Amino acid sequence: MPTTTLTLGRALNAGMRRAMEADPKVLVMGEDVGKLGGVFRVTDGLQKDFGEDRVVDTPLAESGIIGTAIGLALRGYRPLCEIQFDGFVFPAADQIITQLAKMHMRSRGSIRLPVVIRIPFGGGIGAVEHHSESPEAYFAHTHGLRVVACANAVDAYWMIQQAIACDDPVVFFEPKRRYYDKGEIDETAPLESALPMGAARVARAGTDLTIACFGPMVKTALEAAAAAEEEGRSVEVLDLRSLSPIDYPALFDSVRRTGRLVVAHEAPVAYGLGGEIAARVTEECFYQLEAPVIRVGGFATPYPPARLEEHYLPDLDRVLDAVDRSLSH
Amino acid sequence: MSISTSNAAPVSGQASSAAAPEPEELVQLLTPEGERREHPDYPLDLSPEEIRGLYRDLVLVRRFDTEAVFLQRQGELGLWPSLLGQEAAQVGSARALHGHDMVFPTYREHGVAMCRGVRPEQLLELFRGVSHGGWNPKEHGFHLYTIVIGSQTLHATGYAMGIQRDGRVGAEGEAALAYFGDGASSQGDVNEAFVWASVFHAPVVFFCQNNQWAISAPLAKQSPIPLYRRAAGFGFPGVRVDGNDVFACLAVTRQAMRAAREGQGPSLIEAFTYRMGAHTTNDDPTRYRLSGELEEWKLKDPIERLRAYIAREGLAGADFLSGVDAEAEELGEQVRRACRELPDPRPMEIFDHVYAEPNSQVDEERERFAAYLDSFEGAEHEGDR
Ligand SMILES: Cc1ncc(C[n+]2csc(CCOP(=O)(O)OP(=O)(O)O)c2C)c(N)n1
Numbered sequence: 164m165p166t167t168t169l170t171l172g173r174a175l176n177a178g179m180r181r182a183m184e185a186d187p188k189v190l191v192m193g194e195d196v197g198k199l200g201g202v203f204r205v206t207d208g209l210q211k212d213f214g215e216d217r218v219v220d221t222p223l224a225e226s227g228i229i230g231t232a233i234g235l236a237l238r239g240y241r242p243l244c245e246i247q248f249d250g251f252v253f254p255a256a257d258q259i260i261t262q263l264a265k266m267h268m269r270s271r272g273s274i275r276l277p278v279v280i281r282i283p284f285g286g287g288i289g290a291v292e293h294h295s296e297s298p299e300a301y302f303a304h305t306h307g308l309r310v311v312a313c314a315n316a317v318d319a320y321w322m323i324q325q326a327i328a329c330d331d332p333v334v335f336f337e338p339k340r341r342y343y344d345k346g347e348i349d350e351t352a353p354l355e356s357a358l359p360m361g362a363a364r365v366a367r368a369g370t371d372l373t374i375a376c377f378g379p380m381v382k383t384a385l386e387a388a389a390a391a392e393e394e395g396r397s398v399e400v401l402d403l404r405s406l407s408p409i410d411y412p413a414l415f416d417s418v419r420r421t422g423r424l425v426v427a428h429e430a431p432v433a434y435g436l437g438g439e440i441a442a443r444v445t446e447e448c449f450y451q452l453e454a455p456v457i458r459v460g461g462f463a464t465p466y467p468p469a470r471l472e473e474h475y476l477p478d479l480d481r482v483l484d485a486v487d488r489s490l491s492h
Numbered sequence: 493m494s495i496s497t498s499n500a501a502p503v504s505g506q507a508s509s510a511a512a513p514e515p516e517e518l519v520q521l522l523t524p525e526g527e528r529r530e531h532p533d534y535p536l537d538l539s540p541e542e543i544r545g546l547y548r549d550l551v552l553v554r555r556f557d558t559e560a561v562f563l564q565r566q567g568e569l570g571l572w573p574s575l576l577g578q579e580a581a582q583v584g585s586a587r588a589l590h591g592h593d594m595v596f597p598t599y600r601e602h603g604v605a606m607c608r609g610v611r612p613e614q615l616l617e618l619f620r621g622v623s624h625g626g627w628n629p630k631e632h633g634f635h636l637y638t639i640v641i642g643s644q645t646l647h648a649t650g651y652a653m654g655i656q657r658d659g660r661v662g663a664e665g666e667a668a669l670a671y672f673g674d675g676a677s678s679q680g681d682v683n684e685a686f687v688w689a690s691v692f693h694a695p696v697v698f699f700c701q702n703n704q705w706a707i708s709a710p711l712a713k714q715s716p717i718p719l720y721r722r723a724a725g726f727g728f729p730g731v732r733v734d735g736n737d738v739f740a741c742l743a744v745t746r747q748a749m750r751a752a753r754e755g756q757g758p759s760l761i762e763a764f765t766y767r768m769g770a771h772t773t774n775d776d777p778t779r780y781r782l783s784g785e786l787e788e789w790k791l792k793d794p795i796e797r798l799r800a801y802i803a804r805e806g807l808a809g810a811d812f813l814s815g816v817d818a819e820a821e822e823l824g825e826q827v828r829r830a831c832r833e834l835p836d837p838r839p840m841e842i843f844d845h846v847y848a849e850p851n852s853q854v855d856e857e858r859e860r861f862a863a864y865l866d867s868f869e870g871a872e873h874e875g876d877r
């Protein structure tokens with residue numbers, strides 16, 4: 164199997180390129196996506212190769228980006244929008260929540276809006292405010308949208324193509340602090356051979372406890388599992404990948420085997436996805452649970468200044484602390 | 493109606509215009525060569541001392557900005573958005589303000605901030621990552637920096653509506669000044685601010701620093717017509733001023749602010765200038781713009797032209813100029829020192845000031861996190877966290 168080594172960012176680029184080659188209706192649009200290639204260079208070279216009609220540097224207005232993407236989709240295009248940073252999606256929130264998410268239902272299925280919204284998300288890069296947020300729960304709470312997060316280069320490559328191919332709108336979260344992590348990708352494999360976008364993946368098998376996580380936290384959870392192993396604990400890491408809907412069969416299967424669940428995300432724990440997951444797992448796996456579901460994540464505060472983010476972000480120690488608390492029950 | 497069905501024609505790009513565009517009027521009181529010009533609508537009478545003051549402002553502001561770029565390179569700051577080239581737009585407009593006026597900046601208004609008495613190291617806090625703010629906006633009539641593009645224009649407008657309700661419009665009145673960029677002019681918030689200001693006749697001036705670029709997007713990506721002309725459609729006056737001419741920026745802003753204070757409503761100033769540096773220290777402009785453009789704008793440098801004027805008119809001697817240079821060096825050193833001395837925030841500060849009133853959720857998480865920190869062996873003293 165011929166593979167290429169790509170960073171997560173380059174893998175996204177390669178995936179987008181492949182989708183654009185396969186379907187002339189795919190358009191890339193966003194701020195600075197053209198000559199600059201995006202502030203993280205994820206769209207690097209696409210405008211050069213596909214032209215300004217297909218890789219569109221938009222005016223500086225997020226509501227405009229998503230609103231016009233909806234119009235383009237109504238004309239049969241498949242817009243692939245980039246929001247420059249997580250904190251800047253909110254001017255587009257109205258178009259996403261009141262229009263994009265609801266048009267299919269309102270039209271009784273006659274209108275499909277295959278719009279993808281790529282959002283670099285999460286902290287850990289020492290940025291100023293609004294550049295480190297994890298707004299996934301807002302969108303997961305908006306039904307009519309699919310919400311996914313990739314955690315590694317291989318998933319980035321396949322999932323972006325699946326998101327583009329999906330006939331529902333997809334909010335696609337990219338773990339910005341992992342853009343430079345590398346993976347081995349078989350670019351000759353057919354798209355159908357990839358794990359479906361909606362499926363969770365066991366990133367590491369274990370028997371004593373499950374950590375459910377996604378995006379940037381998968382790597383942290385894998386490190387925690389490796390550290391736990393040294394103390395004789397076998398921790399399973401489940402990369403959820405799809406956040407709406409969640410692959411509950413895979414999650415329940417894991418929890419029924421291990422009997423313990425820790426949910427980790429960077430977003431605040433309070434009112435976050437972890438609460439939803441804990442409730443569902445408690446409903447479905449109550450008799451197999453050996454301990455309450457434990458959540459680890461951000462605090463009930465705005466994201467702090469960069470010099471405090473190491474304390475805010477759930478790191479190896481915080482995840483291990485959650486693992487210990489679960490195992491001590 | 494004839495409809496073209498050809499797919500071949502590219503759809504992006506400019507609409508073609510048959511007639512050659514008329515040259516845009518640019519208010520200029522000091523040419524790039526340092527020659528004084530008069531403008532019938534914008535008389536300006538400055539004493540030599542005031543002119544020397546403006547020169548000093550420009551030099552100090554540039555020196556501070558240069559130092560901040562260095563500090564970022566040395567790892568002392570996470571990021572720095574340089575104002576290089578925009579000193580005159582900022583100093584000129586800021587020196588048109590009264591103490592009671594209120595400024596709503598973007599993230600690049602370091603020059604305005606200094607004129608409003610914000611200390612240099614306070615400006616560094618946000619970019620060093622030790623706080624999200626750095627100063628008390630009420631103390632300086634200078635709001636916190638706003639990173640989300642365009643939001644502050646609405647705040648300025650609402651603030652101005654408050655001025656109206658407080659009966660503070662009139663001869664001794666107050667007004668708000670909102671800064672924003674050429675890129676920001678596309679945002680919904682900015683356009684809504686224009687609507688509000690115009691409908692409510694609010695005492696607010698919109699000061700657009702058109703530095704020709706929004707990161708990699710040239711002005712043409714935001715507007716095919718000059719930005720100042722947008723004002724007419726919203727129902728208030730717009731004017732384009734040479735943004736590298738500190739006299740013109742001062743005169744035009746003075747007049748706009750006076751009109752706003754006196755109850756004549758909002759106006760838009762487009763300061764035509766150029767972002768001489770990268771968008772921020774993270775940016776690499778060689779990817780998207782030609783250096784020829786930069787060379788052209790170097791000839792329009794705001795400080796050089798004022799220095800030439802001062803020399804030509806004999807408004808200051810060599811000792812004044814070298815004195816300002818020495819003061820700038822001192823400032824650089826002081827900024828370097830003060831930046832390194834900015835204390836890192838303590839971990840427990842994450843929970844501070846989230847709410848104005850006591851909040852049980854934050855309190856609970858604060859306690860839990862304190863206990864977590866204490867659980868480590870050799871945990872720091874309680875005072876450290
Ligand atoms: C709502 C929002 N979208 C995107 C960004 C990212 N961003 C930061 S600065 C900038 C360009 C701003 O250009 P302009 O308004 O011309 O101001 P300048 O930086 O040139 O001073 C962009 C797109 C942001 N800060 N906020």
Ligand SMILES: [Mg+2]
Pocket residue numbers: 673674675701702703704705706707
């Ligand atoms: Mg600009």
